[in-house]
Amino acid sequence: MLRQQKNALALVLLSISLTFAVQAQEVTDDTLKNAANSGEEWLTYGRDYFESRFSPLNQIDTSNVSQLGVAWTFDTDSFRGLEATPLIHNGIMYATRPWSSVFAIDARTGEKLWDFDPQVDRSIGWKACCDVVNRGVALYEDKIYVGTIDGRLIALDANTGAVVWDILTVDPERPYTITGAPRIADGKVIIGNGGAELGSRGYVTAYDAETGTEAWRFWVVPGNPAEGFENPDVEFAATTWSGNWWEVGGGGNSWDSIIYDPEARLVYIGTGNGSPWSHELRSNGEGDNLYLSSIVALNVDDGRVKWHYQTTPADNWDYTAVQPLMLADIPFDGVLRKVIMQAPKNGFFYVLDRITGDLISADPYAEVTWASGIDLESGRPMETPQARYDNAISFVMPGPGGAHNWHPMSFNPVTGLIYLPTNQGSSFPYSIQQGFVHKPGTWNIGVTMGTMAGVPVRPEADYAGGTGPETRSPGALLAWDPVAREPRWVIDYPFSINGGTLTTAGNLVFQGGGDGFLRAYTADKGDLLWQIDLGVGIMAPPVTYELDGKQYLAVLVGWGGSAGLIGPSETGEYKPEGRMWTFVLDGDTNIVPVTGQPLPELTRIEFNDDPAALAHGEDIYGKRCMVCHGAGAASGGALADLRYAAPATYDIFHNIVRQGAYTGVGMPNLGAFVTEEDADAVKNWLLSLRADLMNP
Ligand code: CA
DSSP states (O other): OOHHHHHHHHHHHHHHHHHHHHHHBBHHHHHHGGGGGGOOOBBBBTTTOOOEEEEEEOSSSSTTTTGGGGEEEEESSOOOOOOOOOEEEEEEEEEEGGGEEEEEETTTOOOOOEEEEEOOOOGGGGGTTTOOOOOOEEEEEEEEEEOTTTTTTEETTTHHHHEEEEEEOTTSSSSSSSSOOOOOTEEEEEEEBBBBTOOOOOOEEEEEEOOEEEEEEESSSOOOOOOOSHHHHHHHTTTTTTTSSGGGGGEOOOSSSSEETTTTTTEEEEOOOOOOOOHHHHHOSOOOOOTTTEEEEEEETTEEEEEESSSSTOOOOOOOOEEEEEEEEEEEETTTEEEEOOTTTEEEEEETTTTOOOOOEEEESSOBBBBBEEEETTTTTEEEETSSSSOOOOOOOOOOOOOHHHHHHHOEEETTEEEEOOOOOOOOOEEEEETTTTTTOOOOBBBOSSSGGGOOOOOGGTTTTTOOOOOOOOEEEEETTTTTOOOOEEESSSSSSOEEEEETTTEEEEETTTSSEEEEEETTTOEEEEEEEOOOOOOOEEEEETTEEEEEEEEEOOOOOOHHSSOOOTTOOSSOOOOEEEETTTTTTOOOOOOOOOOOOOOOOOOOHHHHHHHHHHHHHHHHHHHHOOOGGOOOSSOOOGOOOOOHHHTTTHHHHHOOTTTGGTTOTTTTSOOOOHHHHHHHHHHHHHHHHHHO
């Protein structure tokens, strides 16, 4: 063939492929590698392989952000926590809602294209420590991937939502759940699991994205040595354990953070807390218990450990290092370093060399009383004397909620700042649960749960020798400078839980609040430029994308999660419907906040006001009911407020609590844990609270 003919043919083929590309461009390894460069789409959980959540879009900027109005909304037909980061590709938005269902909507109009419900058996909802939430999907080639509350990993056709493959990644006899978004690395789809509060052995698995065939598994903690070790990494970890940890499970479950560096060909995993929480009960108080509460770098080809860094050796406080990981290339002392960064629950902000695992810095981003600092030479924390509790209560900051949880942070390369949502007031009265025995089917933390309910006394001695800024407010947005190792500006919030963040080239930071407001700040100075009331507490991080030359801002709004279950909602809305909100510069500025369902009128029901009977009911409630129905039975608005139950519901209280009458809506059968007498006591105590509501 002549050269001109060849060129002409190539041109024709090119124009065909370009036309085709507009309709259905596939997400390849190269697309993912280059995702940071283009702002039109949002292709992975953290937008790009650095998970920086920085968008180069700048149509919306500091001069016009206050003009944002609604482009469209989509009601999710769900009434519990929404935590997902939506992905946007080929003009389609993909997101998830409670019970792991996936929806695809037209990103221009909000029109639903398809909906997929994995039909999770509602009776296993109790396995989810922190609500039946889901943080989103992964996208690769022509498929969407979702992990489900019952531990499956499912591949769907991105265009139709049809199931391509559906595999079980866990032992269904154990309390494993999946709430995190899968990640794509080198043709594999990678997913972890949760379950350390209930008793399980954590792991992360890579599957072939095309077929679902297992490629490798990284076990976070060793199993029973008598059964042999899966590989030398596990064998090494076992030298740091003592006792019979495998009977409860050991924990370490990696339920959120997975990040991939395609150049280094390393997958980084953030690992979870010990199971049970108490180091004494778990490992006779001996050993570091690898790879709990660690950042672990794994070879993408075989899942073997390249390096590990343990943020909390011998975890004793539910200090997960599962919080979002972020990669960046930042100059330190004039040298460009390839770093990995994390603000785990324990209150220190870590920067490590992501190739070698060397610790570069670790500084308190919140008030910390369990350690006075991190020794940069050894990389180990310097624990305070009161940090390790026994049977007597010791107050420790942060508490199990962490000074930062799963709510994603973002990094703006222009300002050099990380926008970190913190939960600063989470002090907790830790004490070892006396007579602890592992009981499958319930929480197994080895720490007295009843003490969680509003213990106001905080002895001064428990705060001695700590570090970090003194707590000024329950929650905050920190603009953290990772090079200067301190915040450049801080926004204090009078409530603890706030949403993840997004930052853009428009010099903006966006964040939703637990109070239901969506806000925009200047990225360099933290000046508040825009806030609107959406009615319902916001946890999910906003995203941005561009279609037809128009920049959109989108965020899922729905209250729940662990904080949404255990504490009253800041907005006071009861069981509000979740909603996807999207905004554009020429949108509708008449914004009507979502409202919840009205609480029923109360009628008085007789109860026994004997103080001992009430105390017994409160005690059982604290141990068996509180983590879902709220401290003091003050529901966070996502689940039933038991004080407001209809009289007919109280009539069948035993059927619900002890015989599983409501398993179909997620209420577990507690027959094995709550005696008839205990159930009566809980009901009686609830009725006393109901009477208090009627006569405040
Ligand atoms: Ca935990």
